[in-house]
Amino acid sequence: MSHSCESAESKIGKILLIGVTGGTGGNVVKGFLEQGVTNLRAITRTIDMNRPSLSKMNDAGVELVEANLDDENSLAAAFAGISAIYCHATSADSAKPDPLEVERAKRVAQAAKGANIKHLVYNSAGGVDRNSGVSHIEQKYKVEQILKEAGLPTTMLRACLFMEELWKKYTRPSILKGVFRFSVQPDKPLHLIANKDMGRIAAYIIKHPSKYIGQDIELAGDVLTPKQLAEAFSQTQGIPVVYKETPAWIFLLLGRKELFNLIQWYRTKGYQADVQHLREEFPGLLTTFSEFLEETNWANKELTYESLGVTSG
Secondary structure (H helix, E strand, C coil), rough: CCHHHHHHHHHCCCEECCCCCCHHHHHHHHHHHHHHCCEEEEEEEECCHHHHHHHHHCCCCCEEECCCCCCHHHHHHHCCCCCEEEEECCCCCCCCCHHHHHHHHHHHHHHHHHHHCCCEEEEEEECCCCCCCHHHHHHHHHHHHHHHHCCCCCCEEEEEHHHHHHHHCCCCHHHHHEEECCCCCCCCCCEEHHHHHHHHHHHHHHHHHHHCCCCCCCCCCCCCCHHHHHHHHHHHCCCCEEEECCHHHHHHHHHHHHHHHHHHHHHHHHCCCCHHHHHHHHHCCCCCHHHHHHCCCCCCCCCHHHHHHHHHH
């Protein structure tokens, strides 16, 4: 490790990671570690080394601490001696917003204030500032307001569509067979970001606090139309993949109103990250979609979304 890296590290102090133990949170941690930021502590409800995500983090030298965002008293120890926080999520990822997300954010804000932290980076959602009408995006905005109103020094990383979403079982199996179905116009640009890049960029921002405290950044590493995505799948899989636009009203029939609203928002407004500018601002920290397909071994039919955070890279 270079001297400059060490001095930056000692300046930063210990970083608390919130919401990185489920799903693909391991890739966020990987992003931090790749940036040479290793003084990490992650909170988990229970320390269970049979969980691959936890044992991997433990092996990588991440300190694991038991804490529950629903229990204020459990947070003091987790926040003790912390100088910066990266909050990936305060509730599980779902189309319907979880009311607990907001309550937990209030507890995080109070604990962070109590610990006198110097910087909090929050994984928010692209479009929070544009009256999206999409409930889970609107809820992220509420969380942003809670953190800001607590007087915390914040940076909001407003993530666009996670590339990992395309690994989920309602999209990938069909793509592997040659048909990419999505409910957006074939030529409508989609802004995409890899989970790992959230960690990389959060680490970079925590290393450069004076430049980024108080900033809200809509974040994407690539922007492609569904047609271009199909082309990228074709290249990686070595078979032609065609794009089929599925009607959005199907989600209404399925009783998925939240998803329908999100799709309508993609179709009309959507994300607006300035990818060109972001690549200049964060050189080498943003993964293109083709790189993502390569890095995650997309074409390997044995792998599933669940194996993403554990086996890729």
